[in-house]
Amino acid sequence: MEDKKFEILDHTADVRLRAYGKDKKELFGNALLGMMSVLVPIKVGTFTTTREIEIEAIDENALLVDFLSEALYYSQMEDETFLEVNFDEFGETKIIARIKCAKVEGFEKEIKAVSYQDVEIKGTKDGWEATMIFDV
Amino acid sequence: MHFVFCALIMSLNKNNLKLIKPYLYEISKDFRPDMRVAGRFYEDEKNLDKVFEDKSLEQLINATTIPGIVKYAIAMPDMHEGYGVPIGCVFATKAPEGLISPGAVGYDINCGVRLLRSSLKAIDIKSQIERLTQGIYEAVPSGVGRGGAINLDYEALKRVLKNGARHLVEKGYGEKEDLEHIEEKGEMSEADPTVVSQRALSRGRDQLGTLGAGNHFLEIQRVEKIFDREIAKVFGLFEGQVTFMIHTGSRGLGHQVAGDYMRMMIGTMTKFKLKLPDRELAGAPFGSQEGRNYFAAMSAAANYAFANRQLIAHRIREVVKKIIAQDIKLDIVYDIAHNMAKLEKGRFSQIDKQICTDMIVHRKGATRAFPPGHEAIPQDYKKVGQPVIIPGSMGTASYVLVGTTQAYEETFGSTCHGAGRQMSRHRAIQSMRGEDIKRRLNEKGIIIKAGSVQGIAEEAPGAYKDIEQVINVVEAAGISKKVARLVPLAVIKG
Numbered sequence: 001m002e003d004k005k006f007e008i009l010d011h012t013a014d015v016r017l018r019a020y021g022k023d024k025k026e027l028f029g030n031a032l033l034g035m036m037s038v039l040v041p042i043k044v045g046t047f048t049t050t051r052e053i054e055i056e057a058i059d060e061n062a063l064l065v066d067f068l069s070e071a072l073y074y075s076q077m078e079d080e081t082f083l084e085v086n087f088d089e090f091g092e093t094k095i096i097a098r099i100k101c102a103k104v105e106g107f108e109k110e111i112k113a114v115s116y117q118d119v120e121i122k123g124t125k126d127g128w129e130a131t132m133i134f135d136v
Numbered sequence: 137m138h139f140v141f142c143a144l145i146m147s148l149n150k151n152n153l154k155l156i157k158p159y160l161y162e163i164s165k166d167f168r169p170d171m172r173v174a175g176r177f178y179e180d181e182k183n184l185d186k187v188f189e190d191k192s193l194e195q196l197i198n199a200t201t202i203p204g205i206v207k208y209a210i211a212m213p214d215m216h217e218g219y220g221v222p223i224g225c226v227f228a229t230k231a232p233e234g235l236i237s238p239g240a241v242g243y244d245i246n247c248g249v250r251l252l253r254s255s256l257k258a259i260d261i262k263s264q265i266e267r268l269t270q271g272i273y274e275a276v277p278s279g280v281g282r283g284g285a286i287n288l289d290y291e292a293l294k295r296v297l298k299n300g301a302r303h304l305v306e307k308g309y310g311e312k313e314d315l316e317h318i319e320e321k322g323e324m325s326e327a328d329p330t331v332v333s334q335r336a337l338s339r340g341r342d343q344l345g346t347l348g349a350g351n352h353f354l355e356i357q358r359v360e361k362i363f364d365r366e367i368a369k370v371f372g373l374f375e376g377q378v379t380f381m382i383h384t385g386s387r388g389l390g391h392q393v394a395g396d397y398m399r400m401m402i403g404t405m406t407k408f409k410l411k412l413p414d415r416e417l418a419g420a421p422f423g424s425q426e427g428r429n430y431f432a433a434m435s436a437a438a439n440y441a442f443a444n445r446q447l448i449a450h451r452i453r454e455v456v457k458k459i460i461a462q463d464i465k466l467d468i469v470y471d472i473a474h475n476m477a478k479l480e481k482g483r484f485s486q487i488d489k490q491i492c493t494d495m496i497v498h499r500k501g502a503t504r505a506f507p508p509g510h511e512a513i514p515q516d517y518k519k520v521g522q523p524v525i526i527p528g529s530m531g532t533a534s535y536v537l538v539g540t541t542q543a544y545e546e547t548f549g550s551t552c553h554g555a556g557r558q559m560s561r562h563r564a565i566q567s568m569r570g571e572d573i574k575r576r577l578n579e580k581g582i583i584i585k586a587g588s589v590q591g592i593a594e595e596a597p598g599a600y601k602d603i604e605q606v607i608n609v610v611e612a613a614g615i616s617k618k619v620a621r622l623v624p625l626a627v628i629k630g
């Protein structure tokens with residue numbers, strides 16, 4: 001059975017996502033895929049371009065939020081979803097991601113922002129998990 | 137840089153509450169060592185257990201730690217867990233050294249409500265409601281993403297950011313009289329488009345005149361009950377009247393401005409030697425460059441939202457003229473913000489009765505509710521006080537309230553904003569079907585036009601607190617007074 005990449009958890013007003021990964025690169029990648037699943041892309045096309053996203057932040061939690069926020073911006077402005085994420089650089093305060101994009105007709109849902117609230121990245125027996133909240 | 141996370145284990149319970157007066161509870165500033173002031177909230181005793189069900193009170197306590205905070209932090213009876221502060225939170229910091237905090241304003245800057253009144257009686261247009269609803273649904277883009285009524289070039293967008301609703305009126309989208317009945321006359325004077333990022337600008341270019349998704353909506357309503365005839369007359373409301381309500385905000389531009397500045401201020405916390413229990417409370421002293429820039433950008437985004445509601449109102453007016461009659465006029469009762477920071481004057485009897493100090497009043501999921509005589513409210517309403525428009529959850533009643541002197545003294549002139557969520561979207565979808573809710577609303581005679589059936593389930597009335605209870609608490613507490621109750625005839629959402 002395939003390992004779980006992410007799941008939606010309860011939150012009163014918004015959407016709480018938990019992502020999983022064997023290592024932190026996979027974790028961040030699955031967080032991105034999880035965010036896209038919350039947006040519910042409409043009519044996903046095939047791979048079109050690779051987008052490079054470089055983020056520097058004060059710590060790991062902020063890195064995750066800022067990475068997802070940056071991707072969210074592009075998804076909204078370019079009408080695109082993300083198929084696969086690889087990292088050219090992955091540090092505690094800086095990442096350079098290469099993301100494979102596909103065009104979409106639109107999204108069913110809206111995420112206003114990725115919140116810094118209650119962001120948690122922690123080790124588990126299988127690797128890592130991260131929890132975050134999206135303001136919808 | 138470190139954030140100070142409180143070492144004490146949170147064990148807040150009813151024993152930590154002090155009843156100040158009926159419906160008003162206080163958590164003393166001794167409860168936690170980092171509290172600078174007390175935390176207060178309004179609630180009915182019989183609902184007290186519910187306030188402990190989420191992190192609302194913990195977040196209220198976190199709000200009390202904000203540098204420069206005065207008096208106390210407040211939560212309204214529609215409170216629920218938010219980011220940094222609870223939704224339904226009001227607090228003020230003393231300018232210029234007190235903090236301004238983007239998280240305590242919210243991502244949807246100037247999410248707010250506009251109420252339009254007509255001379256029409258619901259009973260007279262019963263056979264036309266369906267066509268009217270369809271017409272409005274087609275005229276006002278709703279739902280997710282881009283695609284607006286107007287595509288702006290950057291110069292036009294900057295004028296919208298600078299001048300808000302006034303720019304729209306000057307372009308022919310509305311009347312000059314409209315501006316008098318919008319909070320801040322639809323134009324925050326401190327707005328500065330030059331401190332709005334290119335990213336935010338690019339998101340704002342094609343969303344003006346759009347509703348958005350989530351809990352944003354348009355409603356055609358009927359005035360079901362008048363509670364205060366004298367005040368209702370001043371507001372131009374009568375029983376059986378047709379009204380139109382618009383609930384939306386600053387769209388992607390506002391979200392981007394909020395995110396940009398939140399990120400920036402997390403980065404400058406070290407510079408200002410600030411320690412806060414929650415990253416989402418990050419801010420900067422109001423008098424600092426960062427603080428002033430955020431306020432100017434926030435004001436610009438607020439103007440975008442005022443302009444957005446102005447354009448949507450214009451579209452509704454056009455549809456009504458086309459479908460009902462050309463000579464039907466829709467006037468604005470009022471247009472309020474419920475996510476905003478404002479520079480307001482405060483008098484503190486415990487500091488100095490003579491000195492009137494500038495405060496930055498943060499309202500997140502809370503509405504300004506100024507009393508009779510206040511200079512900031514429209515001339516024709518000065519005798520009675522400021523209208524407060526409270527949208528209900530989908531298919532339930534909305535209210536028009538009026539601000540009171542007591543609110544001015546107790547809550548920095550503020551009151552609640554709506555019903556407040558009590559059930560997650562996740563659980564709402566699992567326990568309710570959009571189609572069933574739609575059918576149930578239809579059976580009550582309410583037409584619903586929605587872009588997403590799942591969205592109907594997420595926004596189902598059961599997912600929200602009972603608005604009647606929320607309104608009863610604010611009235612019983614004396615911080616606003618009921619004027620009219622409005623019920624939906626039709627709901628339009630994305």
